[in-house]
Amino acid sequence: MILGTREVARGNNNIQLDVDDNWRVPREFQDLQERFNVMAKAVARYQEEERRNRETAEAETRHKMEYLANLGHELKTPLNSILGFSSVLKQAKPGSVNESDRKEFLGHIEKSASHMLGFINDLVDLNRLEMGIHQLQFEDIFIIDAIRFCQASHRKEIERRQIDIRVMCPDREMKVKADERSFNQILINLVSNAIKYSPEKSQIDICVRSGAGGNIEISVRDQGIGIPEDQIDEIMLPFKRVNDPNARDVQGTGLGLSIVLKLTRLLGWEFRIESEYGFGTTAFVTIPKEQLSSNENSRSAA
Ligand SMILES: Nc1ncnc2c1ncn2[C@@H]1O[C@H](COP(=O)(O)OP(=O)(O)O)[C@@H](O)[C@H]1O
Numbered sequence: 355m356i357l358g359t360r361e362v363a364r365g366n367n368n369i370q371l372d373v374d375d376n377w378r379v380p381r382e383f384q385d386l387q388e389r390f391n392v393m394a395k396a397v398a399r400y401q402e403e404e405r406r407n408r409e410t411a412e413a414e415t416r417h418k419m420e421y422l423a424n425l426g427h428e429l430k431t432p433l434n435s436i437l438g439f440s441s442v443l444k445q446a447k448p449g450s451v452n453e454s455d456r457k458e459f460l461g462h463i464e465k466s467a468s469h470m471l472g473f474i475n476d477l478v479d480l481n482r483l484e485m486g487i488h489q490l491q492f493e494d495i496f497i498i499d500a501i502r503f504c505q506a507s508h509r510k511e512i513e514r515r516q517i518d519i520r521v522m523c524p525d526r527e528m529k530v531k532a533d534e535r536s537f538n539q540i541l542i543n544l545v546s547n548a549i550k551y552s553p554e555k556s557q558i559d560i561c562v563r564s565g566a567g568g569n570i571e572i573s574v575r576d577q578g579i580g581i582p583e584d585q586i587d588e589i590m591l592p593f594k595r596v597n598d599p600n601a602r603d604v605q606g607t608g609l610g611l612s613i614v615l616k617l618t619r620l621l622g623w624e625f626r627i628e629s630e631y632g633f634g635t636t637a638f639v640t641i642p643k644e645q646l647s648s649n650e651n652s653r654s655a656a
């Protein structure tokens with residue numbers, strides 16, 4: 355008993371006394387030994403809980419600092435470009451910068467500012483999703499309209515890189531009850547990735563089909579650089595990107611897929627990626643059949 359209390363005083367709570375189950379030892383003393391053991395166990399449990407809480411708090415702080423470092427890095431690059439080019443223009447003597455250079459510099463400033471705005475918009479969305487305050491407004495949406503909108507949003511990039519986009523949607527009257535902004539955001543992110551991580555003149559297929567049990571599956575398939583299998587889960591986390599030598603010059607912040615994952619979860623949809631490294635990637639979004647709208651207000655009837 356004395357040894358036990360000494361151990362506890364030293365901070366070792368993983369100690370249990372042998373209870374003297376012997377007629378010569380008074381019952382009160384046995385009780386005391388038993389209670390000592392219960393107490394030592396409770397203290398050990400409490401200390402273990404404390405240790406775990408401290409570890410979780412430390413991991414959270416580390417994660418937050420990493421997040422802030424990434425944030426700072428993402429904002430620094432375009433800001434440096436904006437500051438650099440604007441100070442060149444400001445300090446240039448009259449007539450020393452010709453019209454085409456002036457336009458080029460202003461173009462860089464505009465591009466960096468719009469990159470920053472896109473990044474901040476993504477960040478705000480991700481934050482709203484994480485805090486559970488993202489507002490959804492459900493309405494009937496023709497799937498084909500969402501796809502067309504997404505194609506139109508990328509028209510310039512599609513033409514510039516001569517990408518051939520094929521849309522396969524057997525039923526153009528197919529509608530779902532969904533939040534239009536989220537639906538567009540999901541498709542735009544997936545198609546944007548398919549374009550960015552594919553070589554010029556390659557083909558992208560956007561395919562809508564009825565899958566298992568009447569669910570609707572929308573897939574975006576590219577013939578791009580692909581994703582190593584062991585990194586598919588990781589790239590769904592904010593700021594995570596594949597360090598691929600073929601994508602060194604591809605601009606991105608690593609927020610797109612984390613937004614897609616969160617939005618699809620919020621809508622009750624499923625999202626997954628299949629990829630063959632070096633050959634291409636397919637992103638699948640599955641919409642449960644319960645969210646299919648009836649066809650009574652179809653476009654042809656309207
Ligand atoms: N279709 C794709 N083909 C190849 N790699 C992809 C594809 N989609 C996503 N990735 C990889 O996943 C990472 C995360 O994607 P995302 O969150 O959209 O970020 P971003 O597009 O800003 O880089 C990308 O940086 C890229 O490495």
Ligand SMILES: [Mg+2]
Nearest residue numbers: 547606610611
């Ligand atoms: Mg992206």
